[in-house]
């Protein structure tokens with residue numbers, strides 16, 4: 001182990017300067033090693049006027065620096081242990097948009113670097129997302145292949161594409177752009193693609209969570225310009241885009257790790273120590289320091305070095321990267337991966353920096369804990385976490401509700417502790433959350449069993465109908481996982497690659513094409529139409545977006561709850577049993593304002609008497625306008 005590690009170290013100290021993918025080794029036309037500058041450009045008039053430039057090239061750290069600029073000054077110059085880096089901290093408070101010159105003087109030679117401060121444009125952006133939205137999570141490599149010519153790109157380490165579960169399949173931004181009309185028609189408002197930044201890893205690069213350059217969209221997805229085009233096209237349709245960011249770790253082929261500024265840029269002295277994944281330790285009042293430290297500083301896996309966000313230079317690098325994408329590409333929100341594994345205080349400052357720059361922004365953290373006490377402590381304003389330990393994170397993920405939606409609907413509801421009674425009980429504990437409206441709610445995602453674990457489960461249509469109704473009408477910001485609307489089934493037993501199966505119609509040779517509607521099975525069509533009906537109805541519905549939630553203890557195996565905003569009441573009545581129910585309506589008067597309502601699923605008018613007859617597993621969504 002030691003032997004191979006040392007060999008590896010020796011190997012990469014050479015390779016880092018010669019590998020074709022290492023930017024430091026790219027030669028300019030004059031034959032000089034290319035200088036990598038990140039960010040490549042910036043803007044004038046930013047809320048935070050301090051700018052970090054990371055310069056990477058052989059021995060650039062030995063340069064003296066002067067500027068030729070209007071209103072830009074050098075705050076400080078940091079020379080990391082590794083002389084291939086120079087960190088330049090500039091002050092841009094009074095700087096107009098311009099291209100200025102940075103002179104690097106070394107051994108009597110001067111190299112001049114033009115640097116652009118752009119004008120911020122006034123396009124709608126950083127809109128945030130909230131409960132009026134429905135988020136659609138997709139994995140770009142598995143969604144739609146709009147450009148087969150980029151499936152394999154010369155010079156990158158993974159040189160094959162195939163339909164094997166863990167191989168690159170070839171989906172890309174051109175395909176995502178092509179599918180926007182489908183998504184818009186379905187009724188989703190916001191797209192969350194898993195990370196698009198380059199993963200120049202030798203294998204399993206398709207998932208995107210091993211970023212090797214934070215500033216580059218993977219050329220196999222189409223590169224930076226294709227990303228900007230995709231977002232512009234989404235905005236044209238009134239849709240939004242969330243960028244998936246990964247600050248806890250990067251890919252081991254990232255130049256920041258291979259030729260790292262110093263060992264403090266990565267946790268555990270840049271040496272692999274496995275995290276226990278026991279992240280409940282971080283907020284546990286009885287938790288040992290050993291457990292807290294290991295959960296936070298241990299590495300997710302060996303090929304994903306764990307970034308040290310406590311290092312102020314790392315923090316600034318990552319924070320600027322978020323601002324850069326927001327400003328450059330016009331994203332509307334951020335999803336932050338493996339949130340509790342990163343340093344809590346550093347990430348709190350990151351949230352503050354983003355929200356100071358973009359007051360309407362929303363950020364959701366992947367807070368994978370299976371209990372509400374644990375999840376709630378990661379949300380901004382948590383009383384349990386306490387004022388001096390605030391995470392500042394606006395939105396957290398409702399993993400406990402996901403677990404319940406996946407199990408409770410397989411049970412027959414009683415009035416106490418089975419089926420929908422468990423969902424009622426969970427929702428009744430919402431006081432634990434500082435802001436229950438800012439919970440991302442979902443049936444599944446790319447890391448979990450699909451809602452239908454096996455095909456036979458997908459054929460029980462009432463199960464999906466009830467789950468989707470709950471998802472779209474309870475509190476929170478609902479998120480669908482690609483293919484939920486087509487009753488796609490998969491479970492983790494088959495490996496992650498199968499959870500991330502291709503979207504039907506996204507790849508050549510597909511006999512089923514969901515984008516055009518050709519070849520859908522009756523179950524797919526029924527599921528799609530049901531999903532579309534609810535999503536289209538939900539759009540612009542104030543009662544659901546902003547309304548209060550009032551619910552009733554289970555009675556006759558039936559769950560009743562209501563969303564109310566000024567002038568509109570929506571009341572959901574759901575039979576959790578396999579029997580017909582004759583439900584007395586007397587106790588529900590406060591959520592039944594009229595004797596007549598529009599029922600959303602069947603699109604018919606319903607007259608309400610003393611009782612309501614519900615078929616087994618029936619749902620009434622009553623819209624009182």
Ligand code: CA
Pocket residue numbers: 145146147148149150151170171172220
């Ligand atoms: Ca492609």
